[in-house]
Amino acid sequence: xxxxxxxxxxxxxxxxxxxxxxxxxxxxxxxxxxxxxxxxxxxxxxxxxxxxxxxxxxxxxxxxxxxxxxxxxxxxxxxxxxxxxxxxxxxxxxxxxxxxxxxxxxxxxxxxxxxxxxxxxxxxxxxxxxxxxxxxxxxxxxxxxxxxxxxxxxxxxxxxxxxxxxxxxxxxxxxxxxxxxxxxxxxxxxxxxxxxxxxxxxxxxxxxxxxxxxxxxxxxxxxxxxxxxxxxxxxxxxxxxxxxxxxxxxxxxxxxxxxxxxxxxxxxxxxxxxxxxxxxxxxxxxxxxxxxxxxxxxxxxxxxxxxxxxxxxxxxxxxxxxxxxxxxxxxxxxxxxxxxxxxxxxxxxxxxxxxxxxxxxxxxxxxxxxxxxxxxxxxxxxxx
Numbered sequence: 001x002x003x004x005x006x007x008x009x010x011x012x013x014x015x016x017x018x019x020x021x022x023x024x025x026x027x028x029x030x031x032x033x034x035x036x037x038x039x040x041x042x043x044x045x046x047x048x049x050x051x052x053x054x055x056x057x058x059x060x061x062x063x064x065x066x067x068x069x070x071x072x073x074x075x076x077x078x079x080x081x082x083x084x085x086x087x088x089x090x091x092x093x094x095x096x097x098x099x100x101x102x103x104x105x106x107x108x109x110x111x112x113x114x115x116x117x118x119x120x121x122x123x124x125x126x127x128x129x130x131x132x133x134x135x136x137x138x139x140x141x142x143x144x145x146x147x148x149x150x151x152x153x154x155x156x157x158x159x160x161x162x163x164x165x166x167x168x169x170x171x172x173x174x175x176x177x178x179x180x181x182x183x184x185x186x187x188x189x190x191x192x193x194x195x196x197x198x199x200x201x202x203x204x205x206x207x208x209x210x211x212x213x214x215x216x217x218x219x220x221x222x223x224x225x226x227x228x229x230x231x232x233x234x235x236x237x238x239x240x241x242x243x244x245x246x247x248x249x250x251x252x253x254x255x256x257x258x259x260x261x262x263x264x265x266x267x268x269x270x271x272x273x274x275x276x277x278x279x280x281x282x283x284x285x286x287x288x289x290x291x292x293x294x295x296x297x298x299x300x301x302x303x304x305x306x307x308x309x310x311x312x313x314x315x316x317x318x319x320x321x322x323x324x325x326x327x328x329x330x331x332x333x334x335x336x337x338x339x340x341x342x343x344x345x346x347x348x349x350x351x352x353x354x355x356x357x358x359x360x361x362x363x364x365x366x367x368x369x370x371x372x373x374x375x376x377x378x379x380x381x382x383x384x
Contacts, residue, residue, distance in 0.1 A: 053120025068109030105139030166197020289321020
């Protein structure tokens with residue numbers, strides 16, 4: 001976004017300096033935080049301009065040219081090839097879908113164009129991945145297939161229109177897939193549903209696994225967020241889901257995505273203070289590597305949990321367990337095991353025993369930390 005030099009806070013005045021060192025005061029026509037794009041306008045005549053290209057026709061290995069102002073040294077051109085398409089760096093969001101290049105991109109390149117060899121803009125330089133903060137050959141650009149609709153909307157004075165389900169999602173990675181008995185990278189699990197949102201009205205439930213959106217498979221390159229965001233608002237879309245091990249289809253009317261501030265208020269990740277040592281009725285669960293206790297009002301208050309929280313409290317974590325490797329901490333709340341709600345330690349012990357008897361190597365836990373959002377975690381119970 002249009003930010004200060006430190007990357008924090010927005011600015012309201014921008015000066016554009018052209019290659020002949022003329023300076024223009026730019027008007028900020030519009031900003032879009034979701035896509036990390038903004039549109040500026042300057043008043044001038046005889047100014048050169050560039051054309052949008054078609055990033056969907058780009059191929060890995062194609063040569064590209066990046067222009068920017070790295071470290072404020074002045075206009076700089078670098079060249080390289082496209083290293084990857086549809087590269088995800090956060091595994092979430094409608095715009096986590098970048099062109100990766102080995103053309104040198106450094107701090108100050110952001111907002112500059114990425115050209116194909118015909119001089120068409122196929123991307124907007126956006127970020128880099130680096131252990132040092134300088135280019136190591138992993139630069140990222142927002143493809144024009146995503147950027148152009150946003151800029152077109154801002155030119156019309158409109159907020160970009162994006163489809164919205166009103167659900168929190170997690171990918172079926174190596175952690176979650178085994179606990180569900182599904183192949184990895186073949187869908188996303190619904191970890192939360194916004195009350196009254198499009199997903200809730202369409203019948204989506206926590207624990208559903210979305211495997212197709214309008215006939216398109218859900219993959220790491222083609223996430224639910226991406227597919228839905230690029231679906232017209234108001235359209236009715238079939239979602240192929242797996243619920244309780246059975247495939248079915250639900251139809252959802254796509255809503256308008258709210259602002260990022262509104263989305264952020266719907267959930268987050270909280271921190272947990274330590275729980276007092278005088279915990280009642282602690283039940284060790286060796287297969288999970290966790291000690292568990294019945295949730296009491298005192299424990300809920302100590303763990304900063306909402307008054308209406310329900311589940312089983314984690315009171316200790318075996319440091320040598322898979323649960324420890326997955327980040328479990330004392331004070332975490334287990335809400336369900338394999339999509340079955342639990343209210344006491346005995347239910348978790350029974351669910352783990354049933355999973356092991358069924359030949360499962362892991363179980364799916366729904367966990368809450370403080371006032372943060374609920375999240376699914378797969379925990380190994382094989383004892384290896």
